[in-house]
Amino acid sequence: SLLYTIKFECSMASQQESVTNGEESKAKVFTLEEVAKHATADDMWLVIHNKIYDVTSFVDEHPGGVEVLLETAGMESTYAFEDVGHSLDARDLLSQYYIAELHKDDHTQGFSVSIKIYLCYDLIVYLLQFAIYRWSNSCTFFKKNGE
Numbered sequence: 001s002l003l004y005t006i007k008f009e010c011s012m013a014s015q016q017e018s019v020t021n022g023e024e025s026k027a028k029v030f031t032l033e034e035v036a037k038h039a040t041a042d043d044m045w046l047v048i049h050n051k052i053y054d055v056t057s058f059v060d061e062h063p064g065g066v067e068v069l070l071e072t073a074g075m076e077s078t079y080a081f082e083d084v085g086h087s088l089d090a091r092d093l094l095s096q097y098y099i100a101e102l103h104k105d106d107h108t109q110g111f112s113v114s115i116k117i118y119l120c121y122d123l124i125v126y127l128l129q130f131a132i133y134r135w136s137n138s139c140t141f142f143k144k145n146g147e
Contacts, residue, residue, distance in 0.1 A: 028100035032075065035102070039074025041066050045099070046077040050107045053097040076108055 030052055038045035044056045046069070059066050064084070072080045086094075 029103050030100050031103045032106040036074045039070075041070065044069060044073045046072060046081075047075065047102050048078050048081045048094065050102040051098055052100040052102055053094060054099045055097050058093075058097060078108060
């Protein structure tokens with residue numbers, strides 16, 4: 001969970017730096033209106049953290065099925081993506097489908113706040129799991145007969 005926090009915050013910082021250092025002009029840029037034209041299983045774009053991903057070739061492989069992806073296809077999908085709690089592997093896989101930046105006029109505000117909430121949630125869950133594990137190992141109620 002801590003590794004996830006550090007890696008994710010660092011990756012978000014580097015993505016933001018690339019946009020603010022003037023490299024945005026090198027990347028393709030689309031508006032939400034243009035993204036909305038790609039909302040079918042045969043042509044699917046998602047906007048996650050102001051980045052646009054063409055996930056058309058991944059639709060059939062998605063563990064949650066095509067229906068889940070269709071719910072936010074062609075639109076802002078950050079909340080749905082984060083709400084599921086995707087693994088680091090899923091986040092790394094997502095980078096393969098990056099195609100463009102979202103136009104700055106369509107950027108969502110405050111996504112870093114929601115990310116921190118998710119990261120805090122992960123830390124709390126981890127600490128609770130550790131506490132329960134430690135408690136169950138020290139409690140005679142959970143020990144097998146003969147131990």
